[in-house]
Amino acid sequence: MKQLKHKFFKGLCILSVLSLPSCLKDNPKTFTLDGVATSFSELNPINYLNKTANGGSYLANLNSYFMTLRLDSSGMATDSVQLQLGGPILNKDVTVTVDLDNTGFSAFNAKNGNAYQLLPTEFYTIPNKQVTFKAGTRDENIFIQFKNTNQIDFSKKYILPIIITDAQGYDISGNFGSTMYALVAGNKYMGLYNSVGQRVMGKNTYSINDLKYVHDLSGLLSLYNNYPSAGGNGVTLPTSPVPNKVVLNAADQTIYASIGQQMDLTVNPDNSVTVSNDYLYGFGIQTYNIVSGPSSYDPTNHIFNLSYGFKDPWTGDSAVVKETMTLIR
Numbered sequence: 423m424k425q426l427k428h429k430f431f432k433g434l435c436i437l438s439v440l441s442l443p444s445c446l447k448d449n450p451k452t453f454t455l456d457g458v459a460t461s462f463s464e465l466n467p468i469n470y471l472n473k474t475a476n477g478g479s480y481l482a483n484l485n486s487y488f489m490t491l492r493l494d495s496s497g498m499a500t501d502s503v504q505l506q507l508g509g510p511i512l513n514k515d516v517t518v519t520v521d522l523d524n525t526g527f528s529a530f531n532a533k534n535g536n537a538y539q540l541l542p543t544e545f546y547t548i549p550n551k552q553v554t555f556k557a558g559t560r561d562e563n564i565f566i567q568f569k570n571t572n573q574i575d576f577s578k579k580y581i582l583p584i585i586i587t588d589a590q591g592y593d594i595s596g597n598f599g600s601t602m603y604a605l606v607a608g609n610k611y612m613g614l615y616n617s618v619g620q621r622v623m624g625k626n627t628y629s630i631n632d633l634k635y636v637h638d639l640s641g642l643l644s645l646y647n648n649y650p651s652a653g654g655n656g657v658t659l660p661t662s663p664v665p666n667k668v669v670l671n672a673a674d675q676t677i678y679a680s681i682g683q684q685m686d687l688t689v690n691p692d693n694s695v696t697v698s699n700d701y702l703y704g705f706g707i708q709t710y711n712i713v714s715g716p717s718s719y720d721p722t723n724h725i726f727n728l729s730y731g732f733k734d735p736w737t738g739d740s741a742v743v744k745e746t747m748t749l750i751r
Contacts, residue, residue: 488642489582489603494610497572500751502563503584503603507555508595516590517554520564523585526600530581541580541605545570576607576641607641611668611689611719615726619745621673630674630745636687639703640664649703657704666690669700672712672732673743683709687726693719697730710734715742724749 491499505518524540531538546568553562566582574580585600619630639649640660653659672683684705688696695717699707715729726747733740 487601487603488606490606490608490612490638490642491568491571491574492608492610492612493571495572497570499568499571500565501568502565503601505553505555505562505564505586507560511558511560512555512592513557515554515556516592517552517588518562518586518590519552519588520548520584521551521587523583523600523602526585527581527583527602530583530602538579538581538602538604541574541582545574546582574605574607576605576645579645580605604646606645607663608638609640609663609665609668611666611687612636612638613724614750615747616750617745617747619728619743621677621741621743623739623741628674628676630743632671632675633750634670634747636668636670636747638664638668640667651705652703655704655707657701657707659703664702667702669703669705672706672710672730673741673745677710683732685712685730687717687728689719693721695719695726695728697728710741 489501491501493499503520505520507516527538527540546566548564548566551564553564555562564584582603582605583600584603586594588594613636615634615636617630617632617634621628621630639652640663643649643652643659644662647661648659666689668687669684670687671677672685677683684700684703684707686696686698686700686702688698690696695714697712697714697717699710699712701707710732712730712732715731717726717728717730719726726745728745728747729743731740731742
């Protein structure tokens with residue numbers, strides 16, 4: 423969703439622009455909830471659950487995000503919510519406490535046609551509801567352990583509401599101190615991976631050593647019918663979970679940062695893998711045309727061994743990419 427984490431948003435104002443009509447500024451030294459550990463940060467996140475029952479304006483103070491759980495035979499999954507300190511960093515340690523926001527959930531649900539349900543406690547634990555921001559730090563995480571995930575009925579719109587309840591006398595955000603996390607199912611290939619390898623382009627070789635989020639949006643789409651920026655370009659979005667495909671950034675950060683290239687990985691029955699442009703969701707399919715090379719998935723060790731290439735249509739330069747991605751969580 424970082425220590426093993428990705429930096430989601432650069433500041434509180436950016437977060438509020440993504441989630442509300444205007445930038446709702448908090449005082450400096452304010453603690454906020456800021457995304458989830460496997461949020462779709464590379465795929466244009468937006469807070470679009472927060473609408474009135476009749477599809478009207480966004481509702482302030484009822485922040486919401488999706489939290490996708492990887493479903494596999496273990497029935498276990500781990501995710502985390504990110505907390506952030508706004509304004510100048512502090513020169514002392516501060517312990518922040520979170521809890522369930524049942525009051526906030528009731529308000530959120532009432533404003534959204536009572537379409538949601540609280541996730542039953544039998545499906546998760548929060549091992550530690552406190553986290554200490556060490557002096558000079560700005561981001562920390564509260565981890566959530568999900569269990570019996572293969573028994574969750576993902577046709578229901580479950581919410582896990584989290585609120586910051588204490589920050590040792592420091593301010594808690596009025597706009598982002600409480601967040602509704604909507605639970606959706608993900609296939610067994612999604613998650614956070616460590617990627618190492620290289621991109622060879624002409625006479626130049628570029629190293630790959632990145633953390634990559636591998637996303638499955640099909641469970642989200644089957645429940646909520648759309649996702650911001652998905653679709654278009656002739657792509658028909660999936661209406662039911664897709665068990666063997668995921669989407670992620672192509673190659674190294676230079677390629678993604680410059681052209682936003684995304685790619686699909688399709689795991690075949692023999693665990694061979696087809697690498698292609700993202701024709702599943704339509705992200706970046708009008709950029710480089712990806713050609714798949716010999717690629718495979720190791721289900722025992724959760725490792726993708728990928729080989730693919732593409733040609734820059736503007737310069738005519740060809741690139742060959744080889745990368746090994748190992749699941750972290």
